[in-house]
Amino acid sequence: MNASDRVxxxxxxxxxxxxALFLTARGVPVTVLERSLTPHDDPRAATYHPPSLEMLEASGVTAELHERGIxxxxWxxxxRREGLxxxxxxxxxxxxxxxxxxxxxxxxxxxxMMERRVxxxxxxxxxxxxxxxxxxxDADGVTVELxxxxxSRDSLRGAWLIGADGGRSAVRKSQGIDFKGFTWPERFLVITTTFDFEPLGFAYSCYTMDPVEWSATFKVPGEDGRGIWRCVFPTDPEADEAGLLDFARAADRLAAFVPGSRAARVVHTNLYGVHQRVAERYRQGRVFLAGDAAHVNNPLGGMGxxxxLHDAHSLAERLAKVWHGEAPDSLLDQxxxxxxxxxxRYLQAQTISNKQTLEERDPAQRELRKAEMRATAADPARARQFLLRTAMIEGLRAAAAIP
Ligand SMILES: Cc1cc2nc3c(=O)[nH]c(=O)nc-3n(C[C@H](O)[C@H](O)[C@H](O)COP(=O)(O)OP(=O)(O)OC[C@H]3O[C@@H](n4cnc5c(N)ncnc54)[C@H](O)[C@@H]3O)c2cc1C
Incomplete structure (x- = not known):
């Protein structure tokens, strides 16, 4: 192996x-280039669906997630007015x-957890x-400028490049790949609070409908592992950022949602823009896109x-075969x-639909959606179909059926 064989x-x-985890497990050498010197530990995603736990099982990450997670x-x-x-x-x-x-x-x-193993x-x-x-x-490899x-600046040569550099991906832009879709006018506010929603009957993951102030509420372990709750709310596009992030105003917003939360502490607020976009190509020669570099979506449903992770798994499986000379290059187009x-078909459609369900303004439509949810939950066969889709199993099966 020489240096330029690396991914x-x-x-x-x-x-x-x-x-990196999936490729090294298949015997492929990798070099991970990360811009940041320190981890991003601000509140971002926190939900892992069944297929992700299966994919991470062999590495031991799934076992560790079970030790530390909820x-x-x-769900x-x-x-907001009627409860469950x-x-x-x-x-x-x-x-x-x-x-x-x-x-x-x-x-x-x-x-x-993944980086330690890599x-x-x-x-x-x-x-x-x-x-x-x-x-x-060029025909033999990729050179990246660092x-x-x-x-200081230098360069590095490899056989292939995976652009997993997030929604603003420099790799995607370097290849002139369009990122088609739209941006929602409102940003989402995430409030982390010590208030415990469980005694009010909330499951550890809940989506609360309201035509004005819908919310997603879920519990994460927190730094001490004892559990803390996050609430996601929409915001007025005209509202100023400092006001939205202000802890006292965040406490007011929470108190309007759950009056008992006054005694609790707001421990963090953050605000982020929400987009629905998919790259027009995931492969250009020796360059691939994966993760947010390839697609971005709203967080309702915890899918992004x-x-x-599923992109990384699919790509690693194919790239390892090609790298070892066991499959033709054309496998990568798959x-x-x-x-x-x-x-x-799944990520964009489902997350857009999740948002529309929560914010439905037409009272008759809202009642219809609620009746549909109740009927689905009450029928095990329908519930299974619905959960296969929302737990991301159906999408993976559909992907596997594409030649
Ligand atoms: C502020 C914020 C809040 C979020 N909140 C939620 C949430 O509440 N719920 C939810 O489900 N999802 C949330 N998300 C989305 C979720 O975090 C992403 O879907 C997920 O992080 C995607 O992982 P990724 O590895 O594709 O991209 P990222 O996590 O963005 O990772 C990209 C990495 O590449 C690095 N990088 C960027 N550019 C370069 C470069 N040119 N060279 C080298 N390295 C580079 C970055 O430092 C970063 O470490 C949030 C995202 C953000 C940004």
Missing amino acids: LIAGGGPAGMAA VTRT QYRD VAEFDLGVLAPDTRYPYRLQCEQHKLVA AASPLAVVIHGAEVAGVAQ LRADG LNFG YDRQRRAVAE
């Missing part, structure tokens, strides 16, 4: 680290998966403080990060066909 991975977030067997649709609408029990997926539940644990902990592999090099600033490819944290098709 270069731009970005050491969930998708990039997962790609198992969420049921709920609620109405329907509860879905993921246990009906027992015939379909070894993990018939959601597991909740903060994203930065998952990344650290860094322990003799096949891996992980470089922090290395920003991919330019990409050139901007180091100290301001999981989808990036990655683009399968993953891009289901990003449109």
Whole structure:
């Protein structure tokens, strides 16, 4: 093996680290290039669906997630004024998966678990403080230009490059790949609170409908592992950022939702823009896109990060075969066909529908949606079909059926 046989991975977030984990497990040498010197530990994704737990099982990450995370067997649709609408029990997926539940644990902990394992592999090099600033490819390989944290520049050569460098992907831009879709006018506010929603009957993951102030509520382990809750709310596009992030105003917003929360503490607020976009190609020659570099979506349903893990798994499986000379290069086009098709048909469609359900303004439509949810939850066969889709199993099966 020489240095230029390596697979270069731009970005050491969930998708990039997962790609490194899955490739080294298949005997492929990787170099991970991560711009940041320190982990991103602000509140981001925190939900892992059954297929992700299956994919991470062999590495031991799934076992560690179980030690540190929260198992969420049921999740709920609620109405802000009426309370519980329907509860879905993921246990009906027992015939379909070894993990018939959601597991909740903060994203930065998952990344650290994966990075520890990647860094322990003799096949891996992980470089922090290395920003991919330019990409050139030819018939034999890829050369990336690096901007180091100290301001110096150098370059690195590899056989292939995976752009897992997030929604603003420099790799995607370097290849002139369009990122089609739209941006929602409102940003989402995430409030982390010590208030315990469980005694009010909330499951560890809940979606609360309201035409003005819908909310997603879920429990994560928190730094001490004892559990803390996050609430996601929409915001007025005209509202000023400092006001939205202000802890006292966040406490008012929470108190309007759950009056008993006054005595609790707001421990964090963050605000982020929400987009629905899919790259027009996932492969350009020796360059691939995975994770948020390839698709972005709203967080309702907890699908974005999981989808990036599934991209990494699909790509690693194919790239390892090609790298070892066991399959033709054309196998890599299947990655683009399968993953891009289901990003449109499942990831985008489901997350847009989730948002529309929560914010439905037409009272008659809202009642119809609630009746539909109750009927689905009450019928085990319908519940299973619905949960196969929302737990991301159906999308993976659909991807596997694309030649
Ligand atoms: C602020 C914020 C809040 C979020 N909140 C939620 C949430 O509440 N719920 C939810 O489900 N999802 C949330 N998400 C989305 C979720 O975090 C992403 O889907 C997930 O992180 C995608 O993983 P990724 O590895 O594809 O990209 P990222 O996590 O963005 O990782 C990309 C990595 O690449 C690095 N990088 C970027 N550019 C370069 C470069 N040029 N060279 C080298 N390295 C580079 C970055 O430092 C980063 O570590 C949030 C995202 C953000 C940004």
